[in-house]
Amino acid sequence: xxxxxxxxxxxxxxxxxxxxxxxxxxxxxxxxxxxxxxxxxxxxxxxxxxxxxxxxxxxxxxxxxxxxxxxxxxxxxxxxxxxxxxxxxxxxxxxxxxxxxxxxxxxxxxxxxxxxxxxxxxxxxxxxxxxxxxxxx
Amino acid sequence: xxxxxxxxxxxxxxxxxxxxxxxxxxxxxxxxxxxxxxxxxxxxxxxxxxxxxxxxxxxxxxxxxxxxxxxxxxxxxxxxxxxxxxxxxxxxxxxxxxxxxxxxxxxxxxxxxxxxxxxxxxxxxxxxxxxxxxxxxxxxxxxxxxxxxxxxxxxxxxxxxxxxxxxxxxxxxxxx
Numbered sequence: 026x027x028x029x030x031x032x033x034x035x036x037x038x039x040x041x042x043x044x045x046x047x048x049x050x051x052x053x054x055x056x057x058x059x060x061x062x063x064x065x066x067x068x069x070x071x072x073x074x075x076x077x078x079x080x081x082x083x084x085x086x087x088x089x090x091x092x093x094x095x096x097x098x099x100x101x102x103x104x105x106x107x108x109x110x111x112x113x114x115x116x117x118x119x120x121x122x123x124x125x126x127x128x129x130x131x132x133x134x135x136x137x138x139x140x141x142x143x144x145x146x147x148x149x150x151x152x153x154x155x156x157x158x159x160x161x162x
Numbered sequence: 163x164x165x166x167x168x169x170x171x172x173x174x175x176x177x178x179x180x181x182x183x184x185x186x187x188x189x190x191x192x193x194x195x196x197x198x199x200x201x202x203x204x205x206x207x208x209x210x211x212x213x214x215x216x217x218x219x220x221x222x223x224x225x226x227x228x229x230x231x232x233x234x235x236x237x238x239x240x241x242x243x244x245x246x247x248x249x250x251x252x253x254x255x256x257x258x259x260x261x262x263x264x265x266x267x268x269x270x271x272x273x274x275x276x277x278x279x280x281x282x283x284x285x286x287x288x289x290x291x292x293x294x295x296x297x298x299x300x301x302x303x304x305x306x307x308x309x310x311x312x313x314x315x316x317x318x319x320x321x322x323x324x325x326x327x328x329x330x331x332x333x334x335x336x337x338x
Contacts, residue, residue, distance in 0.1 A: 118334035122256045140283040141255040144308070 028109035031102035038098065043091045050088035051160055057081030058150060071142045072130045078149045079127040082120065089159045100124050111159055116152050123149070167236055169200045170209060173223040174236050175298060176272045180213070180220040233268035238329075241276075244296040247331050250280065250288065257282030258335050262328025265299065275302040279325045281335070283307045 031037040061077035064070050086103045090096060093110070097103045104124065108117035123145060129135035167174075172181055172189055181189075187197045201221055204210040209229050212221045223229060241247060241261070250259055263277035264270040276299045290301040304321070306314060315322050326337055 115334065115336060122333065125256055135252070138255050138284040138286070140285065140307075144283050 026101070026105065028102070028105040031097075031099075031105050036097070036099045037090075037102040037106065038096045040091070040094055040096045042094045047088040047091035047160070050084045050091065054081045054084035054088065054153070057084060058153065062146070066139065066142060066146070068139065071137055071139055074142050075123070075127060075130060075137060075145055078145050079123050082123065082149050082152060085153055085156050085160060086120070089156060092159070092161065113155065116155055119148060119152055165200070166204070166209075167232070169197075169204060170223075170232070171236070173210070173221075174233050177223050177225065177233070178271050180222045182218050182220055184218075186221075230268040234266075237265055237268055237270070240297055241331070244293045246290075246293045246297075246301075249293075251332055253286055253288055254280065254282040254284045256333060257284070258333035259331045260325050260328045260335060261331050262325050263302075266328045270299070275300045277302050277304065277324075277328075279304045279306070279328065281306045281308065281311050281333075 028037070032039070057077050058081040061074050061081065064074050064077070066074060083100065083103065086107065087097060089111070090103070090106060095106065095110075097106065101124070104117050104121045107113045107120055126137060126141065130137060169186075169190065172186060173179065183194050183197050183201065186201070187194050190197060201210060201212075205212060205221070208224055208226060209232070210221050211224050212219050214220075247259055250257065258279075258281040260279040260281075261277070262279060264274045265276045270276075276297055278301060280303055282305075285307075288303070290303065294301050304325070326335070
């Protein structure tokens with residue numbers, strides 16, 4: 026699968042550039058990351074922290090989409106956008122991993138190791154830094 | 163394809179071995195005539211060669227690129243069917259998994275290990291026993307966390323080079 030397929034299959038739509046929505050999403054993304062960082066990490070909070078971090082990451086990607094004129098209807102398409110449009114292979118691989126981990130938590134009740142959350146706390150803000158360059162028009 | 167691999171299975175499991183029609187007929191549960199027909203076809207296709215020893219004919223694998231490509235497919239299918247990668251992904255929160263060494267090049271023989279590199283910050287023990295039985299090979303797992311992987315890049319270059327020349331079965335290996 027690739028971004029072209031996502032467009033063809035309607036999993037991503039071409040829309041008008043929407044700076045207001047993009048900026049609002051960036052604000053929301055920053056808030057989500059901030060919230061994730063305020064939660065103390067333990068076995069009970071690990072899933073919540075990952076959900077929040079992923080949410081922040083996704084919102085930032087959605088914002089970039091609005092800056093470039095795309096609206097994503099599924100999370101896989103966001104990954105293809107990172108890889109095929111922004112040419113960020115490494116960010117794509119990490120995003121896709123967190124997407125799968127978050128899906129495991131949300132939809133399959135899977136557990137997650139605390140070390141993986143520690144990794145996400147360090148890695149996701151780094152990814153957002155890389156993505157920051159694209160988060161403007 | 164499946165039939166071809168089924169016939170070649172004994173050779174892939176023991177690439178240095180030689181097999182007579184009688185042995186293969188017993189292993190495959192087929193009659194001699196059928197086995198002979200299959201073997202002749204595989205000789206024509208240059209996957210196998212044969213040698214007469216007394217009154218018996220023994221067949222052995224021709225280690226050409228063509229054969230190794232098929233053997234690599236066989237090796238990877240065996241790993242897939244064992245569910246080893248899926249189970250490691252579950253246990254280690256989607257780690258980077260790289261198959262390297264002889265098994266990744268299809269140059270393994272009956273005595274070879276299956277070398278796996280696993281990069282994850284999750285500290286857990288994992289029993290490979292079940293998978294070793296399925297794969298009919300011992301599994302050597304080289305585990306790293308992100309920090310020890312970075313250290314190994316500086317201290318154990320030969321191991322890291324071997325790993326980097328392997329096959330990434332899960333995740334993405336960041337070399338640089």
